[in-house]
Amino acid sequence: MSKVTDLFARAQRSLAGGVSSSTRVNRALGHPLYFARADGCRLWDLDGREYIDLCCSHGATLVGHGDARIRAAVERALATGAACSYENELQTELAELVCAMVPACERVRFVGSGTEATMHAIRLARAYTGKPKLLKIEGNFHGYHDQVMFSIGTPADQLGPESSPTAWAASSGMAPGLAEQLVLVPYNRPDLLKAALERHAHELAAVICEPIYFNAGCIRPTPEFLAALRDEPRRHGVLLMFDEVLAAFRMAPGGAQQYLGVTPDLCTLGKAVGGGYPLSVFGGRREIMEKLMPTGDCQHSGTYNGHPTSVAAAIAALKIYGEPGFYEHIGAIGAELFAGMNELFARYDVPGRVEGLGARFGIYFGDVGALGNYRDAVRHDRSLMLRFIRGAIDNGVYFHDYGGGACHHGFCAAMTSTDVREALERLEPAVASLVVAAEAATV
Ligand SMILES: Cc1ncc(COP(=O)(O)O)c(C=O)c1O
Structure with a gap:
């Protein structure tokens, strides 16, 4: 039994x-x-x-x-009523902490999950650049929304050529036409990254990647690949987005970007940022983030964004990482x-x-x-x-x-x-x- x-x-x-x-x-x-x-x-x-x-x-x-410190912070938020869907002081305190710790973040926004973080950051990249497509690294995982659920867990016999990996759909029910919005390149192939940017930069909003490829266990970027990630998108007017939903705070208080010494234009932070409570973050350069409403015209909103209990937990967690x-x-x-x-x-x-x-x-x-x-x-x-x-x-x-x-x-x-x-x-x-x-x- x-x-x-x-x-x-x-x-x-x-x-x-x-x-x-x-x-x-x-x-x-x-x-x-x-x-x-x-x-x-x-x-x-x-x-x-x-x-x-x-x-x-x-x-x-x-x-x-x-953890007693995180629990005490959540309990303090509960004791004040934990009113959601309103702005409060804790959200600004958390934003200040993230901006102080994570090099790419001059401005941030809060969401619930890593999936939402990449979804909104990708929309923002499109809005800022006025270009439609995304360069995704083969196998890198960025959450469960339709735009990025391709080329994850592709069976070994369906990978296609390295120069043009298959946009294998990792779920049924994906809207037709979305795969065509992706340009795929294998991780640690600076030559193919450069070639893809030469060819597609005019239609690419961003390069999105896991700076440390933890979703395949733990694969690090080679110095050549990292240098290509740092230099090539910028040279071509394409944004660089590090998806640090999994990597952030694992090895350094400023995340993988601090550890690797490469500051992307945009980044997403998830999982550990909330200290076990549902909170994720996307952030980046001020002028890109100001494209969001109300300063700009790109929408990002949500009833539970910046929920007081999660924000309180995140503040406590980040302070612990900074100890x-x-x-x-x-x-x-x-x-x-x-x-x-x-x-x-x-x-x-x-x-x-x-x-x-x-x-x-x-x-x-x-x-x-x-x-x-x-x-x-x-x-x-x-x-x-x-x-x-x-x-x-x-x-x-x-x-x-x-x-x-x-x-x-x-x-x-x-x-x-x-x-x-x-x-x-x-x-x-x-x-x-x-x-x-x-x-x-x-x-
Ligand atoms: C790199 C990366 N991005 C995005 C996500 C999606 O995050 P969530 O499960 O919070 O939606 C994950 C989840 O494992 C992830 O590892």
């Missing part, structure tokens, strides 16, 4: 697929894991089983679950966890490799070799990864599999060195079981 599987059966009778969000089904389990409680770096499921969390709300709870030692701690925990997992894979001769930066990481299984872009990541051994995740969950470490290719995982700042050692102890039988399964398969 399991309350988790019982709830899955019950949930499916009212929630479509038994989940509030399609990717919440953990593909390694075939169902979502329903949690009853969370605290720091730990989760407890409905059956009372405890897990060390290496998903961390897909990166939203960077501080840790139920001395925060990123030193993240760096030390990451170094210990990533090295420990790589050592486990080596000890058991399992073809697994951890690549991480800041508080997020990918694990690549199989013989993937050099990792430059989606085409490399899609070759990893997904079935071995699912077996690993299943084993990890059985042994008390939660990883999430979203479906698609390599996944991103992560830890939170509440994790200590003792927690890392405990996680590695719990993971050892999961890694060992991969060897036993492989040996059994060859008998």
Whole structure:
């Protein structure tokens, strides 16, 4: 008897697929894991089983679950009535903090989700440049709205040529004609980026990309690709937009743009910016942002934008990221966890490799070799990864599999060195079981 599987059966009778969000089904389990409680770096499921969390709300709870400082800020906002759909002092305070921390942000706006952030930033880029199209990097993920749900999780046999990747639709129901609004280029191909800009700059509003490609695990830009991203769009009158919904605040208080030393024209910030509460941000250069109504003619509005509880949580979270030692701690925990997992894979001769930066990481299984872009990541051994995740969950470490290719995982700042050692102890039988399964398969 399991309350988790019982709830899955019950949930499916009212929630479509038994989940509030399609990717919440953990593909390694075939169902979502329903949690009853969370605290720091730990989760407890409905059956009372405890897990060390290496998903961390897909990166939203960077501080840790139920942090007392964030909770106190939310409670203060609730105590004042939490009136939504009005302007208040907290929104200005948060805007000032973001603008002080994130290099690209001279002006910002708040939305609920990362999906809304990229949707509005893309419209703004079109409004500002007067041009219709978007250059998207193959495989990079920018949320669930129609304009960007192409070329994500493309099956390996449908990628098309590198010079012209397939605009594979990642969902049914996409409006016809939208794929033609995209120009696609593989990550880490400065030559193809330059060629595409030469050819399409006259119709391109922006280049949008994940500055660190965490949605394929963790792939960093080469210096040549980064230089091309920094120089080429500007040279051609095309805006550069960094989608830092996943990357922001992982490795530096000013996000990946600060870490990489490249300031885009526009950027989106999500997940960790809200400290576990629903808030995302888009921002950029003053003259671009002033194209938004009421100073300009580009619409961005929403009843719940800048909700007082989320804004209060975000202020508390950003102040925590700004505390001395925060990123030193993240760096030390990451170094210990990533090295420990790589050592486990080596000890058991399992073809697994951890690549991480800041508080997020990918694990690549199989013989993937050099990792430059989606085409490399899609070759990893997904079935071995699912077996690993299943084993990890059985042994008390939660990883999430979203479906698609390599996944991103992560830890939170509440994790200590003792927690890392405990996680590695719990993971050892999961890694060992991969060897036993492989040996059994060859008998
Ligand atoms: C880079 C990136 N952009 C946008 C999104 C969409 O954000 P949300 O799930 O908050 O809509 C995500 C979500 O994972 C993301 O990783």
